[in-house]
Amino acid sequence: MELTAVIVAVTTGEPRILTVDDGKALPSGPFELGHRSLQIGLRSWVERQTHHPLGYLEQLYTFADRDRVQQGGQGRAISISYLALTRENSGSGAHQPQWRGWYRYFPWEDWRSGTPSLIEGAVAPQLRAWTRAAADPAARSERKRRVELAFGFSGQRWNEDLVLQRYELLYEAGLIPEAGHRKAVEPVVPGQPMVHDHRRILATGIARLRAKIKYRPVFFELMPKSFTLLQLQRLVEALAGQRLHKQNFRRLIEQQRLVEETGEVCTDTGGRPAKLVRFRRDVMLEREIAGSKLPLSRSA
Amino acid sequence: MELTAVIVAVTTGEPRILTVDDGKALPSGPFELGHRSLQIGLRSWVERQTHHPLGYLEQLYTFADRDRVQQGGQGRAISISYLALTRENSGSGAHQPQWRGWYRYFPWEDWRSGTPSLIEGAVAPQLRAWTRAAADPAARSERKRRVELAFGFSGQRWNEDLVLQRYELLYEAGLIPEAGHRKAVEPVVPGQPMVHDHRRILATGIARLRAKIKYRPVFFELMPKSFTLLQLQRLVEALAGQRLHKQNFRRLIEQQRLVEETGEVCTDTGGRPAKLVRFRRDVMLEREIAGSKLPLSRSA
DNA sequence: GATGCATATACGCACAGTGAGTATAAGATA
DNA sequence: TATCTTATACTCACTGTGCGTATATGCATC
Structure with missing residues (x-):
């Protein structure tokens, strides 16, 4: 074990x-x-x-x-x-x-500066080739559907949560060295391999x-004691691999009352100094009871 | 293993x-x-x-x-x-x-007919006693906070998801027979025990x-091929242990286009016959790309 | 067969959350 | 002082959602 x-x-x-x-x-x-x-x-x-x-x-x-x-x-x-x-x-x-x-290890997962170039350069064409290589039409359309879903080809938004699905698709398509496919000259997608799985x-x-960061503020475990809101935003962006809307991010953090001001400011931000804040540990637990997406009936 | x-x-x-x-x-x-x-x-x-x-x-x-x-x-x-x-x-x-x-096994988890009587009858008083029995004031307020959070005492809504937290609290409080606390006459909360854990x-x-049922329609795995919307609602209510708002439930299912009509109706419902519907398997997969709660920036 | 009952279905309304934009504040620097 | 950069405040539109009222349509009963 x-x-x-x-x-x-x-x-x-x-x-x-x-x-x-x-x-x-x-x-x-x-x-x-x-x-x-x-x-x-x-x-x-x-x-x-x-x-x-x-x-x-x-x-x-x-x-x-x-x-x-x-x-x-x-x-x-x-x-x-x-x-x-x-x-x-x-x-x-x-x-x-x-x-x-x-x-x-997953260069295709970083969308902070827009669509990674290797998506159009390497991932998309090879996945399309794999799709075409399916044995029968049914398998082909099934592959097509999975690829479009996971990688957001054909218009859908890129869903940053589907990391595992994307890796498994690439693996299945023989584009991951760890898959150990037979063909010696198999083209693979960029990204450093690791041992075993x-x-x-x-x-x-x-x-x-x-x-997890969408419904529980675990990201505070990764931050220093005090920080600015932009630093927090950059951290969440780093995890999500996506740019966030600055004003809305602040609003989200503030209305959830996740932080409180320390009273100090940070002047090395380049522009107007930012207020330093710290995480309010007590809300971490309150947040737990948050919302349900079921149409609950409170009265009846 | x-x-x-x-x-x-x-x-x-x-x-x-x-x-x-x-x-x-x-x-x-x-x-x-x-x-x-x-x-x-x-x-x-x-x-x-x-x-x-x-x-x-x-x-x-x-x-x-x-x-x-x-x-x-x-x-x-x-x-x-x-x-x-x-x-x-x-x-x-x-x-x-x-x-x-x-x-x-968990009688306190069924809120479909309102607050279960054993909450006020057995669970609440005994948890309060356990809270009071804490060694020092800090531990006491910590216990109080956890109990209020998990069981929604003091006004918060009952969160049906916290099944495990509630069980662990009761376990820790010695109200679960499996805990095997020493005292022979330990009062326990109703609910059939099981072996080990x-x-x-x-x-x-x-x-x-x-x-899971909140963000992925897994409940369809539990339904027969065709069913009425009320039957589906009753099933979700059974799982959640909560009553749902009927009109909103229908709206939710319909706007997600989770089902399609079979054309038949079910007459043994008592009142007006209900249309029979079937699950649209294909949306199961579309649903996957759903939403994020991060304030994403689409343009920048 | 008219009446009431029970359920199904449709619609409306208020309010909160959220995506996105514009405007202003306050420091650094040339 | 002008300008740049970042911080912070506010507005607006749209959508999702909680919740209520109204209407439809079968069945049982007298």
């Missing part, structure tokens, strides 16, 4: 993850520690690695497929993955794990985080 | 789960089947049990705590739990698993399902 962790921090506007083996793997290992629960063991392990208190920890998924061969060969290898949010702290030393920007686990983590 | 499944069906307006051991346990077992993935193995196993195709299957959570002692004593016992949606089919035979209404797994499943 093995744990794998997607440990996220955002530094200088870039979302990064903690990696080992020169960026080719996520930190993982057999965590047969003496702790009462996996969660607690993982938490202390991550805190030793990052020298930062771990704000948020969440289980992602458990893989236990037969392809995952266990060392020793008896039974299935089980891999439990976690998502953790923290802040980067340059742990020195040669054998320290390293922080890497996550868009290096680590890039898939990372995609799961990014997708989960992107979905 | 063990799999545990929360298998849900809704019959005659009651959400039910497949149980074994006279309702005291969820179906589970060491699934060392020859299948490629756990998912596939579990799917075929459930389909054999229910004689129905399994519409929806989702991993819930993996427990691997030290308290869970493995038979044989080596290492942790790992338990992977799944949520499955299907339709009930009375499998005959004496040793067949049995369907049980899930509110038998099965009731906790069930709570996880209910919570996940209640959250």
